[in-house]
Amino acid sequence: MAKQLLGKEVAAALNEKIKAQAEALKAKGVVPTLGIVRVGERPDDLSYERGATKRCDTLGVAVEKFVLPADVSQEELMKVIDKVNEDSSIHGVLIFRPLPSHLDEKAVIRALKPEKDVDGITDGSMVGVFAGTDQGFPPCTPQACMEILDHYGIDCTGKKAVVVGRSLVVGKPAAMMLIKKNATVTVCHTRTKDMPSVTREADILIVAAGRAGVVDGSYVAPGQVVIDVGINVNEEGKLCGDVKYDEAEPVVEAITPVPGGVGAVTTSVLVGHVVEAAARTLK
Numbered sequence: 001m002a003k004q005l006l007g008k009e010v011a012a013a014l015n016e017k018i019k020a021q022a023e024a025l026k027a028k029g030v031v032p033t034l035g036i037v038r039v040g041e042r043p044d045d046l047s048y049e050r051g052a053t054k055r056c057d058t059l060g061v062a063v064e065k066f067v068l069p070a071d072v073s074q075e076e077l078m079k080v081i082d083k084v085n086e087d088s089s090i091h092g093v094l095i096f097r098p099l100p101s102h103l104d105e106k107a108v109i110r111a112l113k114p115e116k117d118v119d120g121i122t123d124g125s126m127v128g129v130f131a132g133t134d135q136g137f138p139p140c141t142p143q144a145c146m147e148i149l150d151h152y153g154i155d156c157t158g159k160k161a162v163v164v165g166r167s168l169v170v171g172k173p174a175a176m177m178l179i180k181k182n183a184t185v186t187v188c189h190t191r192t193k194d195m196p197s198v199t200r201e202a203d204i205l206i207v208a209a210g211r212a213g214v215v216d217g218s219y220v221a222p223g224q225v226v227i228d229v230g231i232n233v234n235e236e237g238k239l240c241g242d243v244k245y246d247e248a249e250p251v252v253e254a255i256t257p258v259p260g261g262v263g264a265v266t267t268s269v270l271v272g273h274v275v276e277a278a279a280r281t282l283k
Ligand code: NAP
Pocket: 141, 164, 165, 166, 167, 168, 169, 170, 171, 188, 189, 190, 191, 192, 195, 208, 209, 210, 211, 214, 229, 230, 231, 232, 262, 263, 266
């Protein structure tokens, strides 16, 4: 039976560290604060906002919300972005996306200061990930994958890592982060030929394809660590990953469940970024 890599264990350990850092900052007179910019009332946004707010509360991070009507003008939204950029009491900013289609999302992202970009959406943050510097912040999901590897003591040095997916939000930054950890990395996508023969060679396999069950038992091999980033809803309406868990789990060494894997870590990573952004203002 494979070892289960449980997001809640990773999140619990991260939360302890974040809480201690937040307390240390408060002792120095800095209250780490997340600014949430939400346009409209999409149920997904509201649910994520509730989760993030609750996590911030329990970890000693303040939240300031900027809620705008769904028909807000570009000009009004840009004013809010300017405001959060200039407000030194707000250390990190989360902008819910996608924005309504009448808004220029790229312009909004370009306007956000990378030092406040705790969700890793700006070009500045991406430069930080690719250059291996601390400019901005990496996207929370690939960092959550790295936190899982670190928590369970999985050393990447000299290992073969395969990432399935090349999006800017998960696949590409995950590949860069694995390189920083001294892994030898291959990235697969829809044009990859004979993907099972590539993924079976991996010591560490990160799957972020966004297709339920695309990785079945023929894609995995004994000894592998599998991190399933996918969040999909199957025909029975249940959450499931990109990996066919029932087929992969008996074969591999360790695997994240869905739900209960990567998704359980991302909010803690986000809150950790807010605390780090606040700490950077003291440096
Ligand atoms: P995305 O933008 O749709 O990108 C998917 C990537 O996977 C693309 O690069 C695509 O290749 C590749 N791909 C799709 N089907 C494939 C196949 N059959 N074989 C090989 N490669 C394939 O998705 P994303 O935003 O990166 O998200 C990926 C998954 O992670 C989704 O299920 C999403 O819900 C989940 N997610 C989870 C969290 C979390 O907190 N756990 C956070 C964010 C996202 P091409 O480039 O060739 O099209």
